[in-house]
Amino acid sequence: MSSDTPIRILIAKPGLDGHDRGAKVLARGLRDEGFEVIYTGLRQTPEMIADAAEQEDVDVVGLSILSGAHMALLPKTVQLLRERGMDDVLVAAGGIIPDADVVKLKEVGVAEIFGPGTSIGEIARYFREHVRRA
């Protein structure tokens, strides 16, 4: 695959929090960074996210979560993606996640967690450097 094709990212909000401002700002910002952003909206289950990611064959799954349910929803999403054979998809999260949980989430396969204040440029750079393409 040629490296000049746009990176495809799915941005989803798992669980029951209704605050999607951050996700939308990120979607818009990554668009301006040249990404193809598939935005799926609010209140997604890990199954819906994994099914969408599979059909869209994305390079990155970005999960925005502010509800506090990240320890339940993020590992489940990673597990479902791997079960669907998406071993090389990069999973990243953003939102309010305590440092102690960050360590545990990285252990189960969340590649990176972007807390409040991270710039879009930093996030875009991280994805460009870490996306693995078959």
Next chain:
Amino acid sequence: MVDELGTGGRRPLARLLTRIENGDPSVRPLLPELFAAGRGAHVIGITGPPGSGKSTLVNALIGEWRRRGRRVGILAVDPSSPYTRGAILGDRIRMMDHAADRDVFMRSMASRGELGGVAATTWIAAAALDAAGYDPVLIETVGAGQSEVEVARLAETTVVVEVPEMGDEVQAIKAGLLEVADIIAVNKGDRPGADRAARQLRAMLSTAGGRVERKPPPVMVTTATTGEGVAALADAIDAHRSQARSPLAAQERAASQVRRALADLAARRAASDASWGATVQSVADRELDPLTAAERLLGG
């Protein structure tokens, strides 16, 4: 590779669609096989202005066809930025009702520089969905203005989605988008004026000649959010299938597809010609006009 599509899960299809979108060289040799494997899915284009409710209507149509036992494939196109090549592909938001249904396959595509309402590779992607056993295959275009009519080249049945506030009778007789409609859906039918808009459209379109041997398209009123009128629309689309497969209609569509492929092929060949740079430069320097330049590139 291609036989994997019929039996395999979604992953092989999803990977193939990525290669198709990226113009990966491995796709070209698969094309004949892909077309041979096609099962004759009904290819349906859904187009109309931004915000007219195309995605919501597609969501409702998927539900209707699922109730009828059909496996539905969807290609939803949104525009790429002409500056950054980035895109927001947001059609899935309205279609999440069917996210977990294994018999629905939905793929978002960025237009990647094409201005006709679909991507340059959408036709190949539709063939892949057909080969994978999805029927119908729906192509939802970029929000279209008046002249993004490319989808009519790919689709056997083109549905143009309008809203009650579409404008006066003169809008209905302008050339372009409405002319390629096989069926018109006046969506947001719960808004005031929907029935009047439908009546106006019917009146204006019945007086128009348009393409030879062509009946005026049926105008239906739908409310995608409640499902009102959606079953009737699905019936009309299904009924149009045989009309779309008349020898004349099929030939007309095929000719249009070959013409487009020919133009793409000529452009690619010319661009890889050794004299491309110099020829373009002479046009930039106003020594050559673009048509003469093209003739030289094709001839040389």
